[in-house]
Amino acid sequence: xxxxxxxxxGKAKTVYATDEPDxxxxxxRNDTSAFDGEKVAQLDRKGRVxxxxxxxxxxxxxxxxxxxxxxxxxxxxxxxxxxxxxLPVECVVRNYAAGSLCRRxxxxxxxxxxxxxxxxxxKNDALHDPMINESHIRTFRWATDDEVVEMKDLxxxxxxxxxxxxxxxxLLLVDFKLEFGRFHxxxxxxxxxxxxxxxLWDAETRTRLDKDRFRQGLGGVVEAYEEVAxxxxxxxx
Numbered sequence: 001x002x003x004x005x006x007x008x009x010g011k012a013k014t015v016y017a018t019d020e021p022d023x024x025x026x027x028x029r030n031d032t033s034a035f036d037g038e039k040v041a042q043l044d045r046k047g048r049v050x051x052x053x054x055x056x057x058x059x060x061x062x063x064x065x066x067x068x069x070x071x072x073x074x075x076x077x078x079x080x081x082x083x084x085x086x087l088p089v090e091c092v093v094r095n096y097a098a099g100s101l102c103r104r105x106x107x108x109x110x111x112x113x114x115x116x117x118x119x120x121x122x123k124n125d126a127l128h129d130p131m132i133n134e135s136h137i138r139t140f141r142w143a144t145d146d147e148v149v150e151m152k153d154l155x156x157x158x159x160x161x162x163x164x165x166x167x168x169x170x171l172l173l174v175d176f177k178l179e180f181g182r183f184h185x186x187x188x189x190x191x192x193x194x195x196x197x198x199x200l201w202d203a204e205t206r207t208r209l210d211k212d213r214f215r216q217g218l219g220g221v222v223e224a225y226e227e228v229a230x231x232x233x234x235x236x237x
Contacts (some may be wrong), residue, residue, distance in 0.1 A: 001025075001080065011037060012050070012196060022183075024083045025074060028054070032196070034215045036125050041214070047077040049225045049236060050194040055079060056234045057162070057193040064161045066154060068189040069181065084181025084190045087143050090121040090129065091155040094175040095163065098199055099212075101175075110206065116159055118152060123179065150187050151180050158189070166200065169231035171209070174199035195225045 002019040009015075011033045016025040028047040033040045051073065058070035069082040094101055097111040120137065121129045137143050143151070155178055166173045176198035179191040191197075195210040202209060208216075209224040229236055 001074070012046075013192070018080075022083050023071065024081050026051075026079045026081055026192070028077045028079075028192075032211070032214055032221065034211065036128055039215070043214075043222050045222050046225070049222060049229060050192065050196060051077050051079055052234055052236055053194045053225065053229055054192040056229075056232065058189075060165060061158060061161060061189065061193075064157075066158055066161070066189060067186065069183065081190075082183050082188065084183050084188060086179060086181040086190055087147065087151075088123045089132070089137060089142050089151070089180075090123050091151050091178045091180070092119045092121060092175060093117070093155050093159045093178075094119070095159070096172060096174045096199075096201075098174050116156070118155060121177075147180075147187055151178075154178075154180070154187075154189065162193075165232070167203070169228070170203045171228065171231065172201045172203050172206070174201055174210075195228060200228055 003025050004017040004019060007015045007017050012029055012031050014027040014029060016027065018025055028051040030042050030044060030046045031040065032043050032046060055070065055073050058068045062068050069084050071080040071082065073079050094113055094117040096113060097107045098109055101107065101117065102109050120132050122132050123129060134148055137148055138145060158178065163173050176193070178189060180187055181190040198210060199212060200210045201207060208218065209228050213219065213221045213224050226236060
């Protein structure tokens with residue numbers, strides 16, 4: 001496997017082409033950002049932790065029958081993945097009220113949501129990732145009707161799998177976002193699953209163990225990620 005040209009640089013990952021047209025290399029960097037890039041920092045060890053965290057979650061999901069783009073780890077900060085045609089849609093599942101849901105609806109933070117809330121957002125930083133619905137997706141052809149149904153189904157299945165996984169580690173999976181893409185006509189889970197893209201609270205104390213520590217200036221961001229990894233049994237060395 002040969003790493004070739006850089007294709008894309010995001011807020012926390014860089015994507016490289018390989019000598020195989022169906023595969024890419026994801027490089028998890030130590031960069032972190034919030035508020036659409038208004039707050040940025042470099043956090044030592046973050047790239048390594050998120051790379052291994054993502055690999056662990058993707059492997060658990062694959063074992064449970066969820067189709068993903070993840071292939072294997074290549075090193076401390078790199079992973080091999082299938083090359084997807086990404087859909088410009090983010091799928092968000094909320095098990096407890098937090099973040100923008102509280103601001104939009106005026107509900108109390110920490111309120112248990114039964115059943116979980118599912119939402120679509122347009123992936124567009126310049127527009128601050130606005131909330132959208134199925135009608136928008138259909139009209140602007142961001143995904144097909146079948147893909148909309150499948151994204152919702154897979155997101156809720158993933159929620160069931162991961163809610164149990166984190167609960168066994170004494171954690172609440174508060175909410176998370178997912179992205180999907182097409183691979184030779186098949187819809188696969190893409191991007192990453194790490195504490196950068198979800199909220200995780202200690203089940204007893206409700207201590208934040210996710211990116212909110214960075215957003216809110218609480219400190220100990222990578223240490224919180226490492227604590228979650230330790231509870232899940234993810235090897236970081």
